[in-house]
Amino acid sequence: MSSAEDLLRSRGLRVTRPRLAVLDVLADGGHLEVEEITRRVRARLDSVSTQAVYDVLGALSRAGLSRRIEPAGSPARYEARVGDNHHHVVCRGCGEIADIDCAVGETPCLDPDTAHGFEIDEAEVTFWGLCPSCRARRAADA
Ligand SMILES: [Zn+2]
Ligand SMILES: [Zn+2]
Ligand SMILES: [Zn+2]
Numbered sequence: 001m002s003s004a005e006d007l008l009r010s011r012g013l014r015v016t017r018p019r020l021a022v023l024d025v026l027a028d029g030g031h032l033e034v035e036e037i038t039r040r041v042r043a044r045l046d047s048v049s050t051q052a053v054y055d056v057l058g059a060l061s062r063a064g065l066s067r068r069i070e071p072a073g074s075p076a077r078y079e080a081r082v083g084d085n086h087h088h089v090v091c092r093g094c095g096e097i098a099d100i101d102c103a104v105g106e107t108p109c110l111d112p113d114t115a116h117g118f119e120i121d122e123a124e125v126t127f128w129g130l131c132p133s134c135r136a137r138r139a140a141d142a
Pocket of ligand 3: 085103
């Protein structure tokens with residue numbers, strides 16, 4: 001098991017307490033908004049600004065240690081599950097997000113008929129629908 005310190009060093013990032021705290025928060029899992037990440041980081045460190053958390057998330061994302069997702073109509077979220085090109089299903093009712101494994105596993109997992117000369121490195125696939133609790137609520141309202 002590599003520690004968070006080793007992880008940062010292996011990507012050429014300096015080890016700092018905010019970076020370790022953000023990695024620790026992301027390791028808990030889920031797709032977290034910056035506000036939530038900041039709240040949890042503050043529970044671990046005495047004080048950290050929202051801007052500092054943004055900076056850390058930017059550095060971690062560029063280094064491939066976190067993944068940023070931004071479903072239409074909702075704020076950016078970050079997760080620690082990286083490198084497997086998984087996709088997301090987003091609830092139209094409440095914004096709940098769940099992971100969906102990519103059938104192909106590598107990016108881009110869709111090949112367009114014509115790429116107009118572009119070298120394509122990503123196909124952004126987002127599934128939209130209603131989560132179980134929103135479906136239940138809708139059924140109860142009907
Ligand atoms: Zn829902
Ligand atoms: Zn995910
Ligand atoms: Zn895929």
